Amino acid sequence: MNKLKKVWNEHRVMVVLGIIVLVCMFVITGVMFKYFFGVSASSYGDRLNDIQDVVFDEVAKDSLSEAYKDEHLKSVHIETRGKIIYVRAKYDETVSLSDAQTKSFEAFQTIDEKYRKLYDFNVTLSQDALEIGTGYYLMGAKNVSSENFVWSNNTPIKAEE
DSSP states (O other), rough: OOHHHHHHHHHHHHHHHHHEEEEEEEEEEEHHHHHHHHHOOOTTTTTGGGGGSSOOOHHHHHHHHHHHHOOOOOEEEEEETEEEEEEEEEEESSSSSHHHHHHHHHHHHHHHHHHHTOOOEEEEEHHHHHHHBOEEEEEEEEOTTTTSSSEEEEOOOOOOO
C-alpha cells in the first residue's frame, strides 16, 4: 500500500493524464465503430418512408406517358428512382421549345394529386438539330414544395458566321 501511495504522490499528474487518454481512446474507438460499422441504412435515409404507401406504379407511368403522346413526339421514357419521377421526351423539328415546356406542364397536371404531393418531377426535353432548326436540350424540375417548374437551358448557342 505504501508503494502505491508513493507512486501516486510522485506521478499523480501522469496517472490522471493516462486515465484521460484511455477514456478518450475508448470513446473515439466506439464512435468510429458506430460510424463505419454501424447499422447499414438505406442510402436515401428516412426520406423514402412514405413511398410504400404511394407507389408510382406502371399504371401511373402509362397514364403519364399517354399525357405526353401526340403526333410530334418521337419518344418518351419515364423512370422512377426514389421520390423522383424522371421523364425524357424527344420531339420532332416542328415543336418549339415553349410548346414542349407547356406540354410537360400539362402532362404534370394530369398526374394524380397523391403523386404530385409526394414525388419530385424532373423532365428532359430534346430535339435534334436539323437544317431548319437548331434543336434544343432542356432540363426542368419541379420540387414538391415549389409552385412552378425551374428550367435550365443547356442548349449551346452557336455564333453566327
